[in-house]
Amino acid sequence: MTEPRFIAACVQMRSGRDPLANRDAAVALVREAADKGAHYVQTPEMTSLVERDKASLFAHVTGQDDDPTLAALREVARERGIVIQIGSLAVRNGDKIANRAFLIDAQGAITASYDKLHLYDVDLPNGERWRESSTYTGGACAVVADTPWAPIGIAICYDVRFPALFRALAEAGATIITAPACFTKQTGEAHWHVLHRARAIETGSFMISAAQGGHHEDGRDTYGHSLIVDPWGRVLADAGGAEPGVILAEIDLARVVDARARIPALQHAKPFTIERIRHPA
Numbered sequence: 001m002t003e004p005r006f007i008a009a010c011v012q013m014r015s016g017r018d019p020l021a022n023r024d025a026a027v028a029l030v031r032e033a034a035d036k037g038a039h040y041v042q043t044p045e046m047t048s049l050v051e052r053d054k055a056s057l058f059a060h061v062t063g064q065d066d067d068p069t070l071a072a073l074r075e076v077a078r079e080r081g082i083v084i085q086i087g088s089l090a091v092r093n094g095d096k097i098a099n100r101a102f103l104i105d106a107q108g109a110i111t112a113s114y115d116k117l118h119l120y121d122v123d124l125p126n127g128e129r130w131r132e133s134s135t136y137t138g139g140a141c142a143v144v145a146d147t148p149w150a151p152i153g154i155a156i157c158y159d160v161r162f163p164a165l166f167r168a169l170a171e172a173g174a175t176i177i178t179a180p181a182c183f184t185k186q187t188g189e190a191h192w193h194v195l196h197r198a199r200a201i202e203t204g205s206f207m208i209s210a211a212q213g214g215h216h217e218d219g220r221d222t223y224g225h226s227l228i229v230d231p232w233g234r235v236l237a238d239a240g241g242a243e244p245g246v247i248l249a250e251i252d253l254a255r256v257v258d259a260r261a262r263i264p265a266l267q268h269a270k271p272f273t274i275e276r277i278r279h280p281a
Contacts (some may be wrong), residue, residue, distance in 0.1 A: 003253035004149040009038035010210035010226035012239040016217035023069040034080040078108035087180025115139030116156040157181035170203035188223025197233040204260035214242040231259035
């Protein structure tokens with residue numbers, strides 16, 4: 001049996017403080033990707049709003065059912081007959097906000113959603129301080145969703161630093177795994193590429209991650225470099241560091257079969273215990 005092939009695209013954005021302007025930018029770039037032959041298109045984390053001021057963030061965020069970007073991209077999926085993965089949107093969730101991804105089928109239906117599991121609470125050497133847990137609710141459930149070609153494991157940004165999650169997604173059937181992001185420039189320069197290549201190699205899966213890139217209206221700088229990486233760790237497409245745009249690559253699922261046959265690490269994992277040996281004082 002021949003394994004499926006399809007064209008995947010990542011939309012790289014520089015979302016700002018105006019959700020409707022961000023919606024229009026996302027729609028234009030997704031349509032551009034479809035015009036170039038994409039069957040599946042992914043947008044970055046926080047597609048509709050990049051805003052660090054908490055009051056302004058809450059002033060612009062709606063519930064899922066009223067989100068204008070979600071509604072617009074569902075219509076584009078219907079219009080073009082493509083699968084769209086929204087990297088994430090900020091949507092109201094009680095007294096906090098969910099950082100939520102959506103998978104939309106070619107009829108415009110939402111087939112899966114995922115709330116980011118791991119929240120980014122860090123202090124960086126350049127003085128940047130991030131406390132996502134003060135604003136966002138963390139998810140509790142990992143997601144693998146069917147598409148016409150293959151099961152896709154859905155992750156978001158900081159999740160990419162947790163290899164156990166990616167192994168679990170692969171063990172649950174995912175042959176494509178995604179981590180769309182709003183990665184800081186500082187950490188992206190150090191780790192973005194190596195993390196994606198490592199997650200692809202460890203799981204024998206394609207990694208597809210759209211990203212935010214450049215200097216944003218709220219003052220942050222994001223790394224960009226939307227990536228498509230094959231199961232052997234080869235970078236098939238890289239959007240570069242700053243400019244919005246579209247990258248595409250053919251996803252040949254035979255490469256997953258080949259990589260997992262060459263290095264069957266998913267089959268070789270064994271349970272173990274750890275012995276902690278301490279030196280006497």
